[in-house]
Amino acid sequence: MRIAVTGSIATDHLMVYPGRFTEQLIPDQLDKVSLSFLADTLEIRRGGVAANIAFGMGRLGLRPVLLGAAGADFAEYGQWLSANGADTDSVYISESLHTARFVCTTDADQNQIATFYAGAMAEAREIDLAPVARRVGGIDLVVVAPNDPAAMLRHTDECRATGLPFAADPSQQLARLGAEETRRLVDGARFLFTNEYEAALLQERTGWTAAEVLARMGTWVTTLGENGVVITEAGGAELRVPAVPTGDIKDPTGVGDAFRAGFLAGVVWQQPYERAAQLGCALATLVLESVGTQEYKPAWTDLLARIEEAYGTQAAEEIAPHLPDPSTAGGAS
Template sequence: MRIAVTGSIATDHLLTFPGRFTDQLLADRLDTVSLSFLADRMDVRRGGVAANIAFGLARLGLAPVLVGAAGVDFADYQLWLKEHGVDVDFVRISDTLHTARFVCTTDRDQNQIATFYAGAMAEAREIDLAAAGTFDLVVVAPDDPAAMLRHTGHCRRTGTPFAADPSQQLARLDRDAVRELVDGARFLFTNAYEAALLTERSGWSEEEVLERVGTWVTTLGAEGVVIRRAGQPALTVAAVPAKEVADPTGVGDGFRAGFLAGLARNWPDERAAQLGCALATTVLESVGTQEYPLSGDALLTRIAGAYGPDAAREVGPALAGVA
């Protein structure tokens, strides 16, 4: 299965605040917030939604094609991705701009406040997906909004199945853009908050969204994931318990990679979601979105512990080569 993952490529600056954001907020002063949080740790890591998903797919034995825009500082990151099995031949590299920056502060309750600087990502709208050939699935992840619309339009014109993953960009998209990105998607990915925001921004009810997409996958954090299709009962898959929580950044990207890797192997939704949850927890226990340790044996142990030996036995052969 040839999968293109379009979207952001970024450098993550991950800061840790030892207190609670909520302790610093005054209910009667929320209209004039001016705060500074003293972080006691900073990690600089590779990131970006599309790069994270592509990296996870490659670690699970697929050969994803990364499609996005990066900057003049991309050389080391490009080599890292290539060495780990990601096809980076169709990444546009800017002549003048730096790779996007994601600056995120996480408090002791795993709440996050983040800022994203687009940088070279603004040039993603110049990418012609047709130049990369044909695909069995195109993931349209958060990116320059014009690029997201261009890639979605390409998929509709060519009849290519696509997965809509607007996530962070929902906050800046108007109703028509949200509808255009979602309508006709084979898969729609959101978290619980984004699901509510999507219905508000699109003006569609949840039932109307389900009538327009094939499968709506909503991650629920520690509660797992719910998978819905129009006219069918919802499928809920529990999360894999974490031994410790290191950093939530990139956990959703890890789930998407695992879920899509399962679908690429023609697994049923439940098994694909279980692999997604296992990889998500692996990411959660590591600092950084691509630095997590991974092995087929470890994934099988997690899956067996959370979902039973039958689940592990069914997915075992496909994970035997993961290292």
Template sequence: MRIAVTGSIATDHLTFFPGRFTEQLLPDQLAHVSLSFLVDRLEVRRGGVAANIAFGLGGLGLDPLLIGAVGADFADHEVWLKEHGVDTGGVVVSAERHTARFMCTTDADANQIAAFYAGAMTEARTIDLTRLPVGPERLGLVVVAANDPVAMVRHTHQCRRLGIPFAADPSQQLATLDGAEARDLIEGARWLFTNEYEAALLREHTGWRTRDVLERVGTWITTLGERGVRIRRAADGLDLTVPAVADVPVVDPTGVGDAFRAGFLAATGWGLPVDCAARLGCALAAQSLSAVGSQTYDPASPALLATVARGYGSAMADQLAPHLEGIR
């Protein structure tokens, strides 16, 4: 199954604060916050949710098509993605703007404070899914990840009109969407991805209860951080929680959710059941969590299968081994 991934493509500026944000916030002064954190290092890395997901899928041998808008400064990032199995034929280059920037500070508890400059990403709304180098009829799934909001709405509508199954992954953009937009983006999705906070935000913005959301999507996948992932589906009453891989060193949480999505979608693309897909997603997330940057782990490393075996047993590793062994 050919997967297209739409969404942000960015350069990440990652800094690390050795203290705790919570210790710097005064409850009686939250209306007047003015803080500066002295950070101890800076990492400039390749990122963006669509690029991160595509990187993971490419490393697992799925030949994903990346769709998004970038600046002329994307050249090195593009070479990197191509070297890791990503088709960049759906990427457009802006003549006026730089590639988006993600600026994030992580504290000692892995909490993050971030800002995002959209830059060229605002031009993603001009991308037409019917004019890609890969015809819509060859796409088995389109991931609509966080992007220019107009682009997200356009690509969701095109998927419905063209009959292409899609995964809704609004993530960071939920904060900017009104209720009608949020409802529009998830209605009819085969997969809906959120983290726990985003799940609550989605219910608040849409005005829908959990049952209402489940009636409008195929399967809802909610990542729970160190507690793993919950998978719910109305059609058969599925309500499954898969634990995370235990005792993983926390080096950098940036892009961990994107790695999970890549592992989950790769496994479902291979025709594996969702419980197996969730375990592969959690194992890939563990690999990402142990590396600085969201595209520095190796999805095809033998260590991935070892992580599956350690976290979920040899039977699960044996089930995944035919798909993971010999990727490259």
């Protein structure tokens, strides 16, 4: 099974503010906020939703096709992704714009304030899926992750027109999308990924109830932070999978992307959704314990030990045969 991951490719500038944002907000002055936070640290990391998902899948031994737009400054980043298992040959390179930038500050409560500069991502609407599918010998699932909104709609429409299965992952772009646009992104999806807040926002945007959303697509995967994930299908019972516990939280950036990478790997391996979600939760915890979205170097023995502790021996035994090498981390360093 070959998966193409469309979406943002970016460089992350991650800062940590030791205080709490909420302590600086004056309730009756919120109509004219002007705040500056003195950060203690700055980390410049590789990121972007599609790149993060492709990286995670590559670390798990797969070869996802990365589809997105980047600038001429992408060369080194592209080499890194390729060395870690992603197919980057179809990344669109802009002749005039830089690769997108994500600037994020995290406070002591893990709240975040972020700004995203699209840059070359605005040209992702020029990408056509058909030539890419021909190049790689066919695509079985297209992940439509946060991207230039016109690109997201184009990819979704092309999938529907050609009968190509797709996963809708509108995420933070829901804030930019209108009702009809959001409906177009969801309608007919094999998978829908949201977090708990985005699930409510998606219903507000579409005007559909949860049941009406489910009637128009396949499987709805909603991440719940420290409470794990819930997987819902139309007319079916909910499947709830708890998170993998951790006492070493460093940075929440990219946790959802890592979950998607693990879950999609489980889908490729034809694992039941419970196992796919368990792998996704375990990979997400590794990112939560790292600074940066692609800095984790999983040792599979440790990953399996976490899965066994959280979900039992059978879960670890069923996931283990699919990992690239149970004794090494794999990928580039």
